[in-house]
Amino acid sequence: MSEKTMTRWQRFLDNDIVWSFFHSPGAMLAAFVTVVFVVAAFAAPIIAPFNPFDPSQISLWDGKLPPAWVDGGQPQYLLGTDNQGRDMLSTILYGGRLSIIVGLAAVGLGMVLGVTLGVISGYVGGTTDAIIMRIADVQLTIPGILLAILINGIGRSFLPLEMREEFAIYVVILAIGLIDWPQFARVARGATLVEANKEYVQAARVIGLPAWLIMLRHILPNTLRPVLVIATIGLALAIISEATLSFLGHGIPPTTPSLGTLIRVGNEYLFSGLWWITFFPAIALVVLVFAVNLLGDWMRDALNPKLR
Amino acid sequence: MTELLKVTDLDVEFPTRRGTVKAAQGVSLTLKKGEVLGLVGESGAGKSTIGNAIIDLLERPGRVAAGSIVFEGEELRGKTEDEMRSVRGDRIGMIFQDPQTSLNPLLTVGVQLVETIEKTTDLRGKDAEARAIELLEAVGITEAQSRLKAYPHQFSGGMRQRVVIALALAGDPDLVIADEPTTALDVSIQAQILDLIKKLCRERDLGVIIVTHDIGVIAEIADRVAVMYRGKVVETGEVGQILGAPEHEYTKSLIAAVPPSDRRLERFNSVDYIEGGSDTRRRIDVQNHWLGEKSHDASDGPTIEVNDLNLSFVLEKAILKKNRKMLKAVDNVSFAIQPGETFGLVGESGSGKSTVARLIAGLYKPDSGQVNILGQDVSTNPRLPAAVEAHRALQMVFQDPYSSLNSRMRVLDIVAEPIRFYKLTSSEAETRKIVGDLLDHVGLGAAAALRYPHEFSGGQRQRISIARALACRPRILICDEPTSALDVSVQATILNLLKDLQEELGLTMLFISHDLPVIRQMCDRIAVMRHGAICEIADNEALFTNAQHEYSQHLLKLMPTYVGQ
Numbered sequence: 001m002s003e004k005t006m007t008r009w010q011r012f013l014d015n016d017i018v019w020s021f022f023h024s025p026g027a028m029l030a031a032f033v034t035v036v037f038v039v040a041a042f043a044a045p046i047i048a049p050f051n052p053f054d055p056s057q058i059s060l061w062d063g064k065l066p067p068a069w070v071d072g073g074q075p076q077y078l079l080g081t082d083n084q085g086r087d088m089l090s091t092i093l094y095g096g097r098l099s100i101i102v103g104l105a106a107v108g109l110g111m112v113l114g115v116t117l118g119v120i121s122g123y124v125g126g127t128t129d130a131i132i133m134r135i136a137d138v139q140l141t142i143p144g145i146l147l148a149i150l151i152n153g154i155g156r157s158f159l160p161l162e163m164r165e166e167f168a169i170y171v172v173i174l175a176i177g178l179i180d181w182p183q184f185a186r187v188a189r190g191a192t193l194v195e196a197n198k199e200y201v202q203a204a205r206v207i208g209l210p211a212w213l214i215m216l217r218h219i220l221p222n223t224l225r226p227v228l229v230i231a232t233i234g235l236a237l238a239i240i241s242e243a244t245l246s247f248l249g250h251g252i253p254p255t256t257p258s259l260g261t262l263i264r265v266g267n268e269y270l271f272s273g274l275w276w277i278t279f280f281p282a283i284a285l286v287v288l289v290f291a292v293n294l295l296g297d298w299m300r301d302a303l304n305p306k307l308r
Numbered sequence: 309m310t311e312l313l314k315v316t317d318l319d320v321e322f323p324t325r326r327g328t329v330k331a332a333q334g335v336s337l338t339l340k341k342g343e344v345l346g347l348v349g350e351s352g353a354g355k356s357t358i359g360n361a362i363i364d365l366l367e368r369p370g371r372v373a374a375g376s377i378v379f380e381g382e383e384l385r386g387k388t389e390d391e392m393r394s395v396r397g398d399r400i401g402m403i404f405q406d407p408q409t410s411l412n413p414l415l416t417v418g419v420q421l422v423e424t425i426e427k428t429t430d431l432r433g434k435d436a437e438a439r440a441i442e443l444l445e446a447v448g449i450t451e452a453q454s455r456l457k458a459y460p461h462q463f464s465g466g467m468r469q470r471v472v473i474a475l476a477l478a479g480d481p482d483l484v485i486a487d488e489p490t491t492a493l494d495v496s497i498q499a500q501i502l503d504l505i506k507k508l509c510r511e512r513d514l515g516v517i518i519v520t521h522d523i524g525v526i527a528e529i530a531d532r533v534a535v536m537y538r539g540k541v542v543e544t545g546e547v548g549q550i551l552g553a554p555e556h557e558y559t560k561s562l563i564a565a566v567p568p569s570d571r572r573l574e575r576f577n578s579v580d581y582i583e584g585g586s587d588t589r590r591r592i593d594v595q596n597h598w599l600g601e602k603s604h605d606a607s608d609g610p611t612i613e614v615n616d617l618n619l620s621f622v623l624e625k626a627i628l629k630k631n632r633k634m635l636k637a638v639d640n641v642s643f644a645i646q647p648g649e650t651f652g653l654v655g656e657s658g659s660g661k662s663t664v665a666r667l668i669a670g671l672y673k674p675d676s677g678q679v680n681i682l683g684q685d686v687s688t689n690p691r692l693p694a695a696v697e698a699h700r701a702l703q704m705v706f707q708d709p710y711s712s713l714n715s716r717m718r719v720l721d722i723v724a725e726p727i728r729f730y731k732l733t734s735s736e737a738e739t740r741k742i743v744g745d746l747l748d749h750v751g752l753g754a755a756a757a758l759r760y761p762h763e764f765s766g767g768q769r770q771r772i773s774i775a776r777a778l779a780c781r782p783r784i785l786i787c788d789e790p791t792s793a794l795d796v797s798v799q800a801t802i803l804n805l806l807k808d809l810q811e812e813l814g815l816t817m818l819f820i821s822h823d824l825p826v827i828r829q830m831c832d833r834i835a836v837m838r839h840g841a842i843c844e845i846a847d848n849e850a851l852f853t854n855a856q857h858e859y860s861q862h863l864l865k866l867m868p869t870y871v872g873q
Contacts, residue, residue: 199707199708200713205670206703207703207725207780208730
């Protein structure tokens with residue numbers, strides 16, 4: 001098959017990375033699970049049997065019901081209900097959506113911030129480099145979750161009381177994004193140091209392109225591979241961070257629960273035998289994080305020519 | 309005399325997901341004791357594959373599909389891995405290309421030698437050590453006793469390659485396969501290593517197979533030559549016959565493409581057997597084209613003038629200035645290049661020639677001294693508008709065709725970048741047309757514009773680099789080892805292209821190379837550099853016939869020369 005007769009789609013399939021994907025069962029399974037999760041979460045308003053945020057659909061009389069197959073369970077509540085009578089399945093779907101949104105937004109924020117600083121640090125070098133990287137080093141000496149609680153606390157205290165619940169999600173995103181950036185900065189800086197010495201960057205300098213354009217057009221696209229890998233693994237971590245924050249009661253409020261909030265609420269009832277309130281969100285969280293991590297692992301191998 | 313090694317009808321295959329690649333087809337070779345066989349060919353010809361197939365070290369998933377390898381009357385094909393391990397090292401020694409990576413940096417040379425000796429012979433302990441000393445002395449390392457305790461990084465490149473040779477000889481083999489043994493070394497060291505291999509071959513009655521791309525090496529050392537082209541041996545014979553009166557078309561092209569050192573050619577001819585070598589250029593009429601428009605006024609005086617340039621690199625950091633260890637990379641360098649002239653900088657690696665080029669191009673800032681381009685001082689304040697303007701007249705072609713193009717950009721965007729940035733055209737349509745013309749002009753064809761760099765070979769990529777340089781409408785072209793990463797036949801076509809361009813556009817060129825015959829072909833005047841300083845500046849003819857400086861004479865003496873052509 002000559003290259004000219006190949007359609008865009010065929011050329012895409014011919015790509016080494018795509019080829020590696022279709023020949024690695026683990027990656028395909030992980031991708032499948034992730035896609036199912038994301039689709040289900042975002043289609044929650046359509047596929048979920050109930051809307052847990054709509055008070056008219058919640059009945060306290062139906063609270064604390066076990067899953068449908070357990071004695072006392074009711075068929076319309078497949079995975080049971082929580083203490084307020086919300087359907088667990090619907091709440092998990094809605095909560096999963098929240099977790100994924102927070103994870104993606106936080107990683108996005110951390111990535112933009114970290115990659116920008118990392119590329120500048122690597123390309124400009126000297127004092128700029130030293131300052132940026134020392135800030136990153138100092139930040140890495142503080143446990144991330146403590147820092148997130150701190151940022152979260154400060155962020156909330158700036159908000160008027162009545163807006164706190166409404167804006168809680170943005171504060172959480174900010175907090176997780178801010179604890180994420182040093183990882184991205186380090187990887188981006190390392191890749192930049194390698195790329196900046198290559199002759200195509202020198203050629204661009206000889207042409208006379210300004211530094212910002214060289215960084216944007218030449219260096220940035222060539223540093224994205226390693227960044228993409230840690231972004232995927234970072235996504236799993238961000239989802240866990242959000243769950244941890246929410247579990248500790250510093251994250252998403254119980255009125256619009258995320259997976260972490262659900263696990264925390266359920267935790268209070270665990271010893272009263274209401275295991276399903278904690279168990280199902282926890283399983284959902286584990287499966288989601290595991291799938292995303294597997295995907296990240298595969299991506300690291302596939303994008304690294306040395307391991308291929 | 310019986311044959312030491314006899315390879316018959318060898319086929320080597322590499323199954324890939326795009327079908328099976330036949331790396332070697334029907335290769336037959338014979339080697340006697342005490343004979344050096346040169347296996348020569350260009351990259352991808354399959355010469356290293358043959359060497360690896362003989363010792364069963366083919367990279368996976370490669371395999372020998374057919375044929376036989378008979379070594380000392382014994383068939384090597386079908387031997388188990390264990391049996392092969394005792395053949396390797398014991399009876400067949402290997403010398404690899406890069407002495408940096410073929411020694412373990414964490415172990416002393418002595419430990420590595422003794423280990424190999426104990427594995428391949430009956431000698432143990434003190435006896436093995438005595439043997440190690442003997443071997444080091446045999447490969448010309450003095451004070452061998454004390455050198456045993458040294459680590460590889462304490463040796464220079466040439467010394468390290470001697471240690472590698474000692475390792476190959478540890479098991480007292482009958483056959484040594486040397487894969488590009490001198491490619492990573494400077495000319496002066498190359499000559500010593502080749503002498504050593506030749507001497508050992510005679511003294512120990514060894515059979516030696518030298519795998520190389522370099523005809524100069526073959527001429528220096530080989531008794532017989534096998535020429536490989538696309539996995540096949542196209543011609544075998546005595547070295548004098550192959551170099552002097554080649555029969556096969558490919559061998560003829562290959563030899564015609566080697567730059568001669570004794571005279572200056574107008575162009576290289578008859579290189580049409582080579583990929584991309586046939587002259588399919590759809591030339592553009594430069595005088596009436598965008599490319600021919602003068603963007604800078606011609607000025608009197610030298611195009612490039614360099615005065616007392618100095619630059620030091622920090623080797624070891626320290627807070628106090630006096631404690632820092634500095635390397636003087638460029639030491640009081642001064643020269644001037646006249647309009648339309650090709651000025652050559654030649655020297656061994658580390659002589660500072662590339663650093664000088666980068667200083668002129670503005671990639672480094674000099675510690676002291678001055679660079680003038682078209683009469684404008686560009687080093688004192690490079691941000692001055694006039695300096696920026698002057699720098700635009702200068703473009704550069706780099707050494708490594710694989711890293712000098714951004715792999716994420718289409719060829720169109722790579723070449724169009726300076727045109728778009730400086731708005732040298734009035735519309736995008738015109739830009740695209742000009743990019744197409746430029747690609748045509750450098751011999752790639754306008755259709756290349758929509759493809760990505762990885763779809764092209766090294767020589768083709770170098771053409772893209774040249775097209776990108778032309779897109780700035782330069783008056784000056786700096787070529788930093790533009791062909792040293794290329795095969796000799798591709799080198800010839802690129803050098804031809806550069807010569808044509810210079811003639812058509814009246815370019816001033818600064819041409820940097822470690823390769824004297826290439827310099828001989830390209831340059832009008834030549835500066836010889838050593839340790840950051842210029843030893844001698846002379847006209848081409850004068851330098852090659854009557855060099856004044858001691859070091860120039862030394863370099864010229866080491867230059868591989870061979871009869872023929």
